[in-house]
Amino acid sequence: MIPCKIPGRSIGVFNATLHVFSIGVRLLSYRARIALALKGIQYEPVNVVGGRGSDDLKKQEYLDLNPSAVVPTLVDGDSVLTQSIPIMEYLEETYPETPILPADAAGRARVRAIAQVMVSDTHPLRTARVVEFIYETLGLEKEDLDQWLKHWNERGFGAVEWMLADGRIPGDFCHGNEPTMANICLVAQIFVAEKFGADLSGLANVNRIHGTCMAHPAFRDTAPGKQPDNPDHQK
Amino acid sequence: MIPCKIPGRSIGVFNATLHVFSIGVRLLSYRARIALALKGIQYEPVNVVGGRGSDDLKKQEYLDLNPSAVVPTLVDGDSVLTQSIPIMEYLEETYPETPILPADAAGRARVRAIAQVMVSDTHPLRTARVVEFIYETLGLEKEDLDQWLKHWNERGFGAVEWMLADGRIPGDFCHGNEPTMANICLVAQIFVAEKFGADLSGLANVNRIHGTCMAHPAFRDTAPGKQPDNPDHQK
Numbered sequence: 426m427i428p429c430k431i432p433g434r435s436i437g438v439f440n441a442t443l444h445v446f447s448i449g450v451r452l453l454s455y456r457a458r459i460a461l462a463l464k465g466i467q468y469e470p471v472n473v474v475g476g477r478g479s480d481d482l483k484k485q486e487y488l489d490l491n492p493s494a495v496v497p498t499l500v501d502g503d504s505v506l507t508q509s510i511p512i513m514e515y516l517e518e519t520y521p522e523t524p525i526l527p528a529d530a531a532g533r534a535r536v537r538a539i540a541q542v543m544v545s546d547t548h549p550l551r552t553a554r555v556v557e558f559i560y561e562t563l564g565l566e567k568e569d570l571d572q573w574l575k576h577w578n579e580r581g582f583g584a585v586e587w588m589l590a591d592g593r594i595p596g597d598f599c600h601g602n603e604p605t606m607a608n609i610c611l612v613a614q615i616f617v618a619e620k621f622g623a624d625l626s627g628l629a630n631v632n633r634i635h636g637t638c639m640a641h642p643a644f645r646d647t648a649p650g651k652q653p654d655n656p657d658h659q660k
Numbered sequence: 661m662i663p664c665k666i667p668g669r670s671i672g673v674f675n676a677t678l679h680v681f682s683i684g685v686r687l688l689s690y691r692a693r694i695a696l697a698l699k700g701i702q703y704e705p706v707n708v709v710g711g712r713g714s715d716d717l718k719k720q721e722y723l724d725l726n727p728s729a730v731v732p733t734l735v736d737g738d739s740v741l742t743q744s745i746p747i748m749e750y751l752e753e754t755y756p757e758t759p760i761l762p763a764d765a766a767g768r769a770r771v772r773a774i775a776q777v778m779v780s781d782t783h784p785l786r787t788a789r790v791v792e793f794i795y796e797t798l799g800l801e802k803e804d805l806d807q808w809l810k811h812w813n814e815r816g817f818g819a820v821e822w823m824l825a826d827g828r829i830p831g832d833f834c835h836g837n838e839p840t841m842a843n844i845c846l847v848a849q850i851f852v853a854e855k856f857g858a859d860l861s862g863l864a865n866v867n868r869i870h871g872t873c874m875a876h877p878a879f880r881d882t883a884p885g886k887q888p889d890n891p892d893h894q895k
Contacts, residue, residue, distance in 0.1 A: 493819035495781065504766040508780070510745070511772035518765045530753045531739040537746035544776075545743070546730065549784035558811060563804055576793060584728035 454497030455613040456509040462643035464520045539607035543614040547581025578623045589630035597637045689732030690848040691744040697878035699755045774842035778849040782816025813858045824865035832872045
């Protein structure tokens with residue numbers, strides 16, 4: 426909660442580094458970080474080492490803020506915000522410069538729908554807590570997990586590929602020539618999928634737009650591998 | 661797509677009745693229906709019988725609109741909108757009367773976060789497609805599925821109970837004394853949980869607010885059991 430000083434505000438983004446036991450993936454609050462970077466908002470990142478057996482003193486402080494123990498949490502003065510999409514909507518409303526949603530209602534709905542396919546239809550099925558439950562409680566094997574992840578990745582990214590390929594809104598990004606919330610959610614999800622070895626090679630529009638995003642510093646410099654607490658994921 | 665006539669618009673909400681093989685739950689686009697009802701928007705419901713082996717002629721028409729085959733889809737003139745949260749945000753922007761989000765940014769973030777815990781952290785783990793995959797592809801038994809559903813229900817509704825119990829925003833609904841997007845997502849999720857026999861009895865705030873909602877015609881009259889194509893779920 427040690428906030429930075431920017432005019433009238435103090436914003437901290439709590440990140441957790443989740444240890445997924447034998448798989449070794451580390452996750453950070455990538456979506457929130459990209460949104461903050463796109464808008465040029467200064468903030469203080471607070472990294473909390475999570476996972477079982479963690480004795481990080483910040484862990485309890487984090488759980489007091491957000492007992493669901495998921496990330497990110499954004500603290501803005503007295504407001505404690507959780508969940509990536511609401512945090513991005515909040516940043517859009519309170520820092521409207523450099524918008525991450527289009528101006529028209531139908532366009533905003535399209536961008537939000539692409540984001541939601543990633544955030545609701547794809548990501549929840551491969552979070553650390555779900556992987557852990559599949560392994561430890563249901564007692565499934567790695568090949569079952571691989572099949573599980575492959576299936577939901579194909580389904581989720583396949584839906585986004587279709588939404589991008591519909592030709593209605595051409596451009597370098599998901600919706601025209603400026604990055605939006607759709608790009609943020611797409612890039613964060615590709616990062617996760619690639620960590621699990623997903624094959625996304627057949628998705629022409631997804632890959633084209635991912636390339637455009639990763640050439641943009643707001644996406645590139647906020648990547649989990651670039652974070653100082655994550656030395657083993659430099660890429 | 662046979663739209664109703666309201667001034668300047670034509671809105672259809674496509675619903676799919678998903679047959680979850682041996683479980684027998686039917687889902688409809690409850691969240692979109694509640695939002696439309698709260699705002700008093702007239703629309704034409706289009707029910708598409710989905711599931712394997714369906715020969716409903718509307719099924720292909722639906723897949724042409726939304727190849728991901730999830731519901732709901734809302735058609736407003738030339739705009740085809742998918743995903744419940746973007747549809748609700750769109751209705752809020754285009755029909756601002758009877759708002760389903762608070763006026764302040766922090767309040768909006770809180771309402772959206774409660775909604776997202778239901779929509780992203782809870783619902784995706786118990787959709788028909790996930791249940792089907794657990795049964796048919798992973799070959800798990802009913803007791804595994806029961807354990808799976810119980811775990812994610814407890815986690816999701818437990819998080820919402822905590823968010824409602826924090827005492828910051830008292831009221832009859834999730835955020836003060838008017839229903840919001842948070843109530844819509846909570847009520848729809850409770851409907852699903854109860855169909856699977858979830859025990860939510862320990863959640864005082866969730867149950868109190870659910871009771872308030874179900875006394876409100878916009879929640880009560882749009883319930884899946886009240887829909888004409890769903891005669892076996894009258895409740």
